[in-house]
Amino acid sequence: MKKLAVCIAVLIFACYAFSQDQPSAPKPAPMLLVQEIPLPNVGGRIDHFTFDGKRKRVIGAALGNNTVEVVDTFAGKDIHSIIGAANPQGLVYVGEFDRLFVANGTDGKLRIYDGDSFSLLNTVDIGEDADNVRYDPAGKRVYVAFGGDEEGSIAVIDAASGKRLEDVAKLDAHPESFQIATSKPVIYANIATKAKVVVIDRNTHKVTNWPLKSGKANYPMALDEADRRLFVVTRKPAQLVVLDSDSGATVASVPCVSDADDLYFDTGRKRIYIPGGEGFISVIEQTDPDHYQSIAKIPTTVGARTGLWYEKRDRLYLAVPASSKQGAALWVYAPQD
Template structure:
């Protein structure tokens, strides 16, 4: 009995150790040579879910939408600490730094309001009211436009100079991630509740194509390769990476990926796709040929770290990890080789 007890204890220990290196879908971690954790910046006062991130690259300042905390955290990457907190927000989600004006724009999911802030004084300079659930944002620095997905179905267009809404494209349900092609005026939008990816024409102000993909489904993050006209879509049911022809919607590749994905990036210099998932894992895929992709890394991050930001010039990948399991909330800073 004693020998059996010791053997059982050893088996449980080995299983426990093994689970540390195996994701929830049974895939073992690999690819450590591609990514190195270089800094963990504590967000000590942040509770609850964390949403999107943006950066002032010149000053190395990061803006984090702490949705569950109703705040925006301002982090100095060089000093490795929070330098300011904007409180009293209403479930902030999308955020963008406007370099030309040295301002920060944040979209609130709770009340739908969008705020402009002076990036030095953090004084609120303008408010744009949207109906509800202002979510993901994109910034066109050339034309000075911010695009905001919101409510039961719409993309609002806001002029950063006048700080007024100048356009609105109606959608059948709430939009998740979307991507812009500035030269053509096309916008691709994930609309999981409607079971489709919509293609919009900004100039016409309407949907011009609907791509219905039922398996896999629940598509949230999206990235775009404007050179080769490829659209990368992250699905949650089941967890898959889809590669689509951005002109026709034709599916060109499908690969398993981390679950509960919420942010995705395509790095044109390395031709790599980066995906962060709330399951606590992050993936890197390498383009290996014409419409051929290979997973080169599946690494542990932290549970709930679904949102992230890729900074190509610095080769840095920032992940927002919420508090939990004895850890305070933190910004995880990775360097990619």
């Protein structure tokens, strides 16, 4: 009986030791590539995107191609190219007026198209290097960033009439990505060449400067308004910087993919997605408003640094520029819980 007890004890110990030696099952990736949509006639750099929710279309600025590409996400194909653009950079589709607003960097114009036929309806002079575009549904205003090395601004367009209104403020350089707050009348904007964020009061036009304590070349930006957090990515070094959106104080910083040009916040999963030209998507988790951790670097391809996060469809669309190895495409990712 004693020998039996000893044998059982040895067996239990051996099984435990064996289980400890076995590698644990790998965690599923937080994002999976589920579709590749070819962009057969697109060459060169691809910039920013917008979404036509009614028609289920992703619309992108093919900057290096001087076209705007319209992709049917249900059919999974590029269905139309809007020609005549001049280095299109930023764009926004406004469903309530069925209008597509496209900022063009070469001639500094905002081209306004019909959302169905894509016929050109109006052209508005904006200024040097017209770039990022946003829409404020409450005020029914379209905002367009523009400027150069020593001065810049954000133009305001009446979305219904297409007329240009008074600019929000004078800035000391070209604004890159910017976000419009809904809980208060302010705009947050990256001034990448000055390594700072500016806060613009839309009512008084007052500009407040928030110099970054570390990092420069801050291009992408996203806003978590519920938790009063502003997300900024710098390229030098490659990092996510989290700011308090009330005070500008630095809350956290996390290393991320290099050469980033877009940044998205998944409000449901509390995750931040950062595509970078290095060839990865950084996935950073918000544990709480003050704490963040990198949970994955999803391999993509070199040069893929822009796209669109469409939360209603729970999909991330990544722009893949043409190269010697592959044609241009729109890669579609599905987040995993």
